[in-house]
Structure formats: structure tokens, C-alpha cells
Amino acid sequence: MIEVSQLTKTYGAERAVDSISFDIRRGEVVGFLGPNGAGKTTTMKVITGYLPPTEGTVFVDGCDVREDTLSIRRDIGYLPESTPLYRDMVTYDYLAFVAAMRGVPSEKRNGRIADMTQICGLGDVLGKRIDALSKGYRQRVGLAQAMIHDPAILILDEPTSGLDPNQIVEIRELIKAIGREKTVVLSTHILPEVQASCDRVLIIHKGRLVADGAPQDLQANFVGERRVQFGVRAPLETATQALMDTGSVRILDSQASDDESLFTLSTDGKDDVRDALFHLAVARGWTLTELHQDRTNLEDVFRQLTAL
């Protein structure tokens, strides 16, 4: 549905986006994840037809953004970063204006506004001026304007930034509900957001695509340091020696309390060392008091990929 190939966008000498390629299929909910200034927003601006690409191509629905920009724009709903709205307009008038601009036929506009009011929970604020609304409501108005023409693709740039935790949960639920029917591309620098809402995550760093996959796959394929907490009822020296002999773990920290030895171990690679540790304890006849491996989360993946 969205095919981006070798996309490069430069501002003067700065390469904001550096030959990024990816395909987004219909119905996917995709998260662009990256530190601030990584190139997420620029990529979105190119897809929406706001910025022309410097190099490379972007096809939406088989149409080139350079050539068929108007027909692509009709298929896209867009919520720009920081949710710009005409603050001096009343919510209803604003939605009616956007509906007209997006080409919703006049006889259907009221129906669409009613639908959006219901989906986004705008019933209380339809008659209020936008500058009188709270940040959470403004965000909902922003989402409503993005969806008013029932677009096949929704592009949401940081849809939850600046909201309080309750509002974030609400907006996420909304995005999830929308994502059941539409192709959604959202950007964020907040990790739990991606895990909560996305089928797929593209990690962008310094204008380059550094990872692409389902959040759980990225975690599963993660190769890096893992930490294991290991405790046995055994003298510290004996246990330390036994662990050194296995050769598969490094001891980061060890301490003895009463007759128990506690270790913090570190291990590389994808192999789970917990089996080996369990068998070690059994073979020596030690009681196992603790065995815990810190779960790899997206945060580890993200940190490793973007700590360059």
C-alpha cells in the first residue's frame, strides 16, 4: 500500500532521511520509532505529499507522490506533529471545513461529523472554540479531522505527545480500534507506545532504517548482553569456582548471606543459560534459591540500535 524505496531527503547539507526503503501492507499498524530528529517526521511529510523527496520514490496505492499527489492526498488522513488546529474556530465548524476540503460531499458531511464525534468522544466540545479545549480534546479533534473523509491510510505524527497517562491510554485504544480497519502509520519516541499499538515497528536512527519487524520478533532476535540472577545454598568460593568452570557466564557481582550465595551473571548471545545453571546446581546437590533472567524488551533493542 505504501512503497518507499531508497528515499532520501536533504535539507541543505543535512541528510534528514538517508536511503530508507520499506513496504507497508494494507491494514498494518506500523510504528516509526526513533530518537527525536531521527527522520520519522520527514519521512511522514514525504508520504503525505507535503515535502517532495530529494531522491528515491514513494508510491501510495501504486501512485507516485511526485505525480499523483492530489489523488494520494484524498486517500490519506494526516495528523501533523503537535496537532496544529485553527484555534479560533469552533470544533464543529473546523470539522466541517476539513470535511469540505477533503472532498466529503456536502450532504454527507453532517453524518461524517456525527460519526467522528462518536468515535472520538467529542460530544461535549462540538460547540466550543478549539482554543478553549484541553490538550487531550485537541488531540481527539486532530484525530477526528484526520479520519473525517474515511481515508484508507492514517498518518499520525506523535499522536500521544504531551498527553497525561490517562489520555495516552484513551488515544491508544482509539488507534487500536481504528487500526482494525485501516492502514495506520504512527511515529513515537516512546517505546511502550509501539508495543501497545503496533503490529510492526521500523526503528529509524540518524535518517537510516536500523530495524524492521514485529515487536516480538525484534525482541526474540535480539543478540546482546542478558543478565541472570542466580542463587544457591552453597559456600561462595565453591560456587564461584563452579561458575567459572562452566565458561559460559561472566560474574558481575557476587555476595554471600548466611549459607546462601547470590550472583549477578551476564551472558552473551541467544542461548538460554538457565538450563545449564539448573543442572549445575542439581549435579552439585545445591538447593537452588534463585534463578531469574531479565527479559529482553524493546527498550534493549532500541538502546543497542540507537546508541551509535
Add this chain to the structure above:
Amino acid sequence: MHRSTTALPDEARPASSASRAVIDAASLTWTLARRELRAYFDTPIAYVVLSVFLAITGWFFGNALFLQNVASLRSVFSIAPFIFLFFIPALTMASFAEERRAGTLELLLTFPVRDWQVIAGKLLATAIFLLIAISITFVYAITVSRLGDLDFGATVGGYLGLFLLGVMYAAVGICASSLTRNQIVAFILGFAIIFMLFLLDKVTDFMPVWLGAIMQYLGSDYHFQNLMRGVIDSRDVLYYLSMTAFAFLLTTYTLSKRPE
């Protein structure tokens, strides 16, 4: 997904209908213009501009009428270009600068419209506002026609000139507004440019003849004086139209650079 199965029903957009496309483009421009006009009247600016415009022209008209016993629109036509020098940049200063500052420019320019339609919508709104302001002064014309002889040619020429001059100032003001995100800068820049155009034909005495002729032709007031005499010459009309088009094109260029 195929292109024809967009969010809009097909019957609303019959394919390969050029006239339909023109109507669509015009109606979207009109939708933009309506929003701009409402924004004028939702803020005090429209009322301040209208009332001060009427107060100043009314004072000059009344002065001529009661103190000098001259029933003529000449006084109104003489002062109006001066008022426009200040008021039109005030009307247009927000047009793009404020959209840039608030970020709404990005929304506007990702609607399914061309950039020129966005500019046309703003220019159209200001032109309609000018028509409203100018048409209120018809009261003066009616007064003159009751009290004495209304010079029909000079009146039509004067009104036409006033409108064309105003639209040209508006196009320049919108262009200035597209160059910055600060409304005050947009106002000063717009004012400076139109003031320079206004002065051009008044400083020709110090110039060589050939340069003087060029400056006179480029001066905005020179053409207005011609029209005000009741001589509707296509050269004068063409001057305003081409200056407007030039400012419009410059604005299109600025927007195509997608300023941050």
C-alpha cells in the same frame, strides 16, 4: 487498492470530466476563502479596519461637502490609497505567517488542493473584504448624485482603480506574509514594498528621463490617478493585474520551498 476506490464514492467524481475538475478546484478555493473571511469577522480586525476606513473617508468627504461646498468623490478617492497602505498589510499580515507559526500550513498544504488554490483562497477573501469596504462608500456616491452632478466616468474609474489597487496591495501583503512566521515582520515588509511602489512616480524629478519613465510606469499611484480621471485605459488595468500576478507567482514559489 485501485485509484478509483478512494474514500469518496465514484459517482461524486466521474472520471475524465475536465469541467467537473474545474468546478471542484473552484469550490475548494471558495471553501478556503470562506474560512478566511470568517476568520476576519471572528476577530476584531475586520471591524476595526472597516470603521476606521469609513471614519477617515467620511471625514474627508464631509469636509469637502460641508466646508468647501464641493459634492465630489475626489476627496474619498484621494485619501483611500493612503489608508490602504496601512490597512491592507494589516489584513494580510496573518495570512501565511500565522499559519506557519501555528503549524496549520502543513494541514492546508496536505489537503487535496494545489498550493496556488490556497493562495487564491486567501487573495479572494481579502478581495471580497475590500469590496465590502469599498461598497459602503457608495453612500457617498449616492449623496453626491443627489446634491449635484456625479461624474459617472470618474466614479466608475475611481472605484475600479481602488479595487484593483487594493487587490494588488493584498497580493503583495500575502507574499510578504509567506516569507516569515512573524506577523509584525510581515506587516512591515508588506507596507515597505507597497509604500515604495506608491512613491515611485513621485520622485521622478531627480531621475534621468528614461529612468523616470520606467519608475512612473511602475508606480502604483500613477495608474490610479489615470483611472480616477475617468479614463479607463487597458494599460493601467494591465499594470495592476500583472503586478498582482507577479506577487502571486512569487508566493507560489515561496510556498513550494516548504518553509519550516
